[in-house]
């Protein structure tokens with residue numbers, strides 16, 4: 001009960017049935033400080049923060065604000081105590097404007113729109129936000145939506161802000177902009193807690209780092225006194241290697257030949273413009289680009305989910321026969337026996353069924369297997385067990401509903417399932433997004449293992465350092481066009497950065 005702390009959480013325990021999500025955790029944060037909350041997937045970060053923001057109540061433990069005990073029974077009560085949380089999944093109303101969302105639920109009918117607008121603009125000026133109060137949410141980019149969420153929390157008078165993986169969906173530029181704002185808020189005396197799995201961000205923006213492991217509090221360190229390796233070891237509990245091996249596959253052969261692929265969206269905008277490349281067996285082909293450069297459309301076109309206007313996608317089945325994939329539905333592609341696996345960007349939307357357990361979700365996948373598969377597929381429960389073990393999925397059991405798992409663990413289930421389907425072409429979009437650093441490296445190793453088995457891997461990524469270490473070649477997309485295909489063993493970050501923005505001026 002120290003007055004110097006904006007917030008003190010003492011001996012916090014939270015259980016969900018058999019799961020002890022938080023086990024007697026202590027956490028302290030001061031004003032004028034950015035605290036990074038770090039821990040592996042399922043270590044209890046979101047749960048702990050949900051208790052500060054009034055979504056859950058602790059089973060045991062006490063919370064103090066400025067030295068006085070507080071009880072937080074609901075998000076509204078959290079606001080009354082000046083605590084606001086920006087959740088990973090935004091809770092905005094799509095048909096409302098920014099301003100409407102910000103003031104929503106605050107005034108009992110008697111609303112002075114002009115005054116509200118003024119207050120919003122004041123907040124924006126003070127911390128450097130850039131929003132259009134009249135813009136409707138459905139017209140906004142992810143980063144704009146996030147800005148609205150933050151302004152909403154500030155509008156309610158929060159001086160203790162919690163951000164749960166705010167950068168997971170932001171571009172590097174947007175992340176930098178967010179960090180500038182967080183620093184402004186910190187200088188203004190606010191207390192900020194940020195959850196992120198990206199250690200370079202932790203090093204960049206935080207003053208202190210608090211580490212959780214398997215629901216327990218491990219300790220807090222000064223950011224200036226630590227480094228990514230030390231933090232990783234602290235998180236995992238033993239030393240882990242942060243190196244990616246990149247073995248060379250001996251006989252690469254073309255597996256997927258894409259020629260002149262052109263896709264146009266519903267509004268008539270060209271999303272992919274005469275894209276041509278070859279994906280080889282035994283190779284990881286990285287795909288780089290500013291977000292929205294056509295990455296999503298490319299993978300979806302190959303899997304039959306996005307309409308193709310022109311061009312061809314040929315799958316070479318190894319017996320000398322080509323299969324033209326353009327014009328085929330995903331179902332047809334599977335029935336033809338084309339072994340393709342896909343980890344999409346939108347996990348729960350397309351990939352998994354939340355109410356089912358791991359086994360059920362495995363079954364879903366093997367069910368979809370074409371009749372062409374002669375080898376008897378492994379039993380779903382066997383697969384589920386293997387994925388659980390290999391990726392260390394934190395779950396009470398393979399039949400526990402997937403939606404109850406932590407964000408990162410849901411992700412592991414999907415990636416694990418796709419890899420274990422033994423595909424010939426494996427495509428992943430942002431495979432490690434939301435995954436802790438240890439699991440990210442496990443995924444890199446699994447992808448490399450697949451490559452050495454002769455799989456053609458297409459890896460859409462956002463971290464250029466990882467692309468340069470993991471991939472064999474990197475295809476750079478810019479505005480739906482191929483800006484270049486480079487040898488990842490020789491290319492530099494600068495070179496790729498330039499290619500990523502190559503056609504930008506023409507567009508504007």
Ligand SMILES: Nc1ncnc2c1ncn2[C@@H]1O[C@H](COP(=O)(O)OP(=O)(O)OP(=O)(O)O)[C@@H](O)[C@H]1O
Pocket residue numbers: 016019020021039040041042043044045046047048394395404405406407408409434
């Ligand atoms: N509503 C719930 N019902 C059942 N179990 C839950 C619930 N919320 C969280 N859990 C469990 O509590 C544990 C901690 O989850 P939490 O979401 O806090 O982890 P996290 O550290 O935020 O992980 P990630 O980095 O993956 O987001 C997990 O084992 C999770 O399955």
Ligand SMILES: [Mg+2]
Pocket residue numbers: 045046047164406407408
């Ligand atoms: Mg979480």
